[in-house]
Amino acid sequence: MRMTVGAPSSLLRPPTESSGLAAPAPKSRRAARLATMGLAFVLVLGGVAVAAPWLAPHDPTRQALRERLTRPTLEAADGRARFLGTDHLGRDVLSRVIYGARVSLVVGVAAVMVGGALGATLGIAAGFRGGLADSVIMTLADAQLAFPFILLAIGIIAVLGPSFPTLIVVIGLSGWVTYARLLRSQVLGLRSREFVEAIHALGGSVGRVVACHILPNVLSSLVVVATLELARAIVLEATLSFLGLGVQPPTPSWGGMIHEGREYLDTAWWISTFPGLVLMLTSIVVSRTGDWLRDLLDPTLRGE
Amino acid sequence: MRLSGDPVPLLLPPDAPRSEIFRVRRELGLDRTLPVQYGVFLVNALRGDFGRSIHFREPAFAVVRGYLGATAELGLTAFLLAAFVAVPVGLLSAVKRNSAIDHIAMGVALVGQSAPTFFLGILFILLLSLKADLFPTGGRGDWTHLALPALTLGAFAMASIARLTRSAVLEVLRADYIRTARAKGVAEWRVVVKHTLKNAALPIVTITGLQLGTLLGGAVVTETVFAWPGIGRLAIQSIYNRDYPIVQCAVFLSAIVFIVINFVIDLLYGVLDPRARP
Numbered sequence: 068m069r070m071t072v073g074a075p076s077s078l079l080r081p082p083t084e085s086s087g088l089a090a091p092a093p094k095s096r097r098a099a100r101l102a103t104m105g106l107a108f109v110l111v112l113g114g115v116a117v118a119a120p121w122l123a124p125h126d127p128t129r130q131a132l133r134e135r136l137t138r139p140t141l142e143a144a145d146g147r148a149r150f151l152g153t154d155h156l157g158r159d160v161l162s163r164v165i166y167g168a169r170v171s172l173v174v175g176v177a178a179v180m181v182g183g184a185l186g187a188t189l190g191i192a193a194g195f196r197g198g199l200a201d202s203v204i205m206t207l208a209d210a211q212l213a214f215p216f217i218l219l220a221i222g223i224i225a226v227l228g229p230s231f232p233t234l235i236v237v238i239g240l241s242g243w244v245t246y247a248r249l250l251r252s253q254v255l256g257l258r259s260r261e262f263v264e265a266i267h268a269l270g271g272s273v274g275r276v277v278a279c280h281i282l283p284n285v286l287s288s289l290v291v292v293a294t295l296e297l298a299r300a301i302v303l304e305a306t307l308s309f310l311g312l313g314v315q316p317p318t319p320s321w322g323g324m325i326h327e328g329r330e331y332l333d334t335a336w337w338i339s340t341f342p343g344l345v346l347m348l349t350s351i352v353v354s355r356t357g358d359w360l361r362d363l364l365d366p367t368l369r370g371e
Numbered sequence: 372m373r374l375s376g377d378p379v380p381l382l383l384p385p386d387a388p389r390s391e392i393f394r395v396r397r398e399l400g401l402d403r404t405l406p407v408q409y410g411v412f413l414v415n416a417l418r419g420d421f422g423r424s425i426h427f428r429e430p431a432f433a434v435v436r437g438y439l440g441a442t443a444e445l446g447l448t449a450f451l452l453a454a455f456v457a458v459p460v461g462l463l464s465a466v467k468r469n470s471a472i473d474h475i476a477m478g479v480a481l482v483g484q485s486a487p488t489f490f491l492g493i494l495f496i497l498l499l500s501l502k503a504d505l506f507p508t509g510g511r512g513d514w515t516h517l518a519l520p521a522l523t524l525g526a527f528a529m530a531s532i533a534r535l536t537r538s539a540v541l542e543v544l545r546a547d548y549i550r551t552a553r554a555k556g557v558a559e560w561r562v563v564v565k566h567t568l569k570n571a572a573l574p575i576v577t578i579t580g581l582q583l584g585t586l587l588g589g590a591v592v593t594e595t596v597f598a599w600p601g602i603g604r605l606a607i608q609s610i611y612n613r614d615y616p617i618v619q620c621a622v623f624l625s626a627i628v629f630i631v632i633n634f635v636i637d638l639l640y641g642v643l644d645p646r647a648r649p
Contacts, residue, residue, distance in 0.1 A: 215588025215629070218606070218622055225610040225618070302487045306592060309489050310607060325490060329596075332493070333501050340497065343490040351485040 098362040105356025112349065116168040123162035128317045131157035139337050152337040154327060163319035164342050170308075170320040171349070174235055175300040179293050181239025182300075186246025187289075191277055193247065194254025205251070208244040216241045217306065224312045234313055238303050242296045249292060253285050287364035294357035302350050321346045421620035426609065431616035435602055435624060441511055442601030445594070446586050448517055449525035454579055457529045461536025461575075465544065466563055476533065483530030488589050492523040492596035511600055520597040524589050528582035535578045539571040546570070573644050580636035584629050 115122060131153070139152040139160075151160040193204040211219075220237050227233045257263055263276055282289075307313035308322030316323060321342040328338025421431040460480075464473040483491075499519060500506050506519050543549065544567055552562050591603035598604070602621045609617035 215585060215591075215625065217588040217591055218625060221591065221607065221610060222618065222622065298485070305487055306489055310592070310595060311611075322489075325493060329493060332497050336497055336501075339490075339493050343487075343493060347482075347486050347490060350487060351482060354485050355481070 095363055098359045102356055102359035102363055105352050105359060108352045109356070112168055113172060115165055116172045119166050119169055123159070123165045125159035125162040127158060127162040127166040127319045129158065138335075151341045152335065154324070154338045155331055155335070158319075160324075160337060160341055163324055164321070164345055166319045167321045167324060167342055167345075170314050170318065171301050171304060171346070174231070174238065174304045174314070175297050177235045178238035178300040178304070179242065179296050181235060182242035182296060183246050183289070183293060185239065186243035187250050189243065190247035190250030191254055191281070194251040194258060195273060201251075204247065208247055212244055217303075220303070220307060221310070221312060224307065229307075229312050229315055231314070234304065234307065238300050238307075241303060242299065245292050245296065246289070249285060249288055250281070253281055257281060257284070291357055291361045291364060294360055295354060298350050298354035298357065301346070301353065305346050421623070422616035424609075424614055424617050426612045426614040426617070431620040434617055435605065435620045438600060438602045438605045439624070441599060442590055442594070442603060445517065445520055445524060445599055445601055446583075446590055448521040449523075449586055450528065450583050452521055453525035453528040453532055453582065457532035458536050458575065461533040462540055462563070462568065464533070464537040465540035468541065473537075477537070480530040480533045483526045484534070486526070488523060488527060489592045489596050491526055492519070492593060495519045495523055496596070520593050520599050523596070524586060524593040527589065528579075528586060531582055532575065532579055536571070536575050539574045540567055543567045543571045573640070576639055576643060577636065580632060580639075583632050587625050587629060 151164065153159055154163070189204050193201040220241060223237050223240075224233060257276075257280060263280065266276055266280075304313055305320070305322030305325070308320045309326045311326065314320035314323055316327075324342040325339045325346075328335065328340075328342075331338055421435075423429065424431045424434050427434050460476050464476045467473055495506075496519065506515050511517075549562060549566055552566050553559075557566070590601060591607060593599065594601045594604035595607055602624070606618055606621040609615075609621070
């Protein structure tokens, strides 16, 4: 059961064919270039999110009912054009997309950190303690992977009510298993090595072993997993916001905007389409960046 | 699930006397402590009794069962669509490796794997229903109603299966026995269909089964986008209505379906790969 249920989809990606006799160098150079471009995209998105107040041409929450459902236009009425049109309350779509990047990135990054911290702790605990703790933690991981998480997320949010911290914790919880497995296997490999026992014998603590010998070993794998998880977290946040369980109006979020624009698809396609396209682009670029980083840093992570 | 708030005020008029509120609460069993409520739920669930829906005033299981057919129809269509499109595409991609077909197919698969399901649904509605007027935007009816939701729901599975099929087939094509088969003059299509596909079947079946499970989760989103009257949409609406028995019943049934699917896959291993037999 463990093997069949295991593998989150991101790690189930098939191994790209190893080119046999051909030298791997050009391929990894290409991966490096692509990964750099992907990281640049994330940095630009981060920059946009930070600089939103200066970049956005309008106040993202200001309603102007007389200008509602304006088509995207390059003509400026008051010196500042509605490049992407306005929504059903007359709010500027471009400004809302720009501010929406804040929500996506803040929730995404925070969720990745929550999931990473939790997963790493549990993984290390499972690896070092072994026995019952190990069984309990890994069974929990299997149980979670065995169940469509979106249902669980919806249930938890329905209980606690939608809010930023809830959203971050729930999305973080959805991703801890990958980190836990990674660190557990790493700990199991190192636990009985002589140098670890030597550190113990000399009075070094478990914390020292983890900080000095385990984390440096898994750092590159952690970066890869975190990047793939970031893409997943951003999409999950948008999905929950779309269902009305994530970020609440009037705070602009991409998922929420797509939800609001759904009723106006027939007359005002731009309300849903632009945030959706940005979301799709972000998701594709970030997850591809994770793949390229994996090719570059850690070929052993491929497949299961 | 029961912590999210009291459903009783939603049921009664706002000027109901307190005694009335307490009476309804006792009637629904909400006055007991949480562990007791959970114990009662477990015992009853095992007997197929999920309590009465607070909103529909009917046994929850009967309500959910009424929606089950729609979800099964959508899920199975999406799954068959995914499997029967993805496996041939992946195979073709692998055999014609690095050709234009390969690049296009894998490019589309990448987008399909990364694109958020709900936005894909919105895009389909926008382009194929509203602009091109080929399909209805939502609801359940003949096959035209089914086409877009099934495509949306199946997109992720299709992309994953196609990519994995391609790499599994490529892996097998490198094996010695394939070279032997070619060397002794077996026709190329026979090599591909008989020798390769059979040996690549194991990972393909694994991921296909896994995807069948994720379809359950995806159904929640897809059904909401297309107003498809299945249990996913029912669950979401019941959360808004604080109709716990329905939510519990829907989640419980999904979990059981998921477990059964995993069990069947484990059994299939033994059939496909004699080495995996105990």
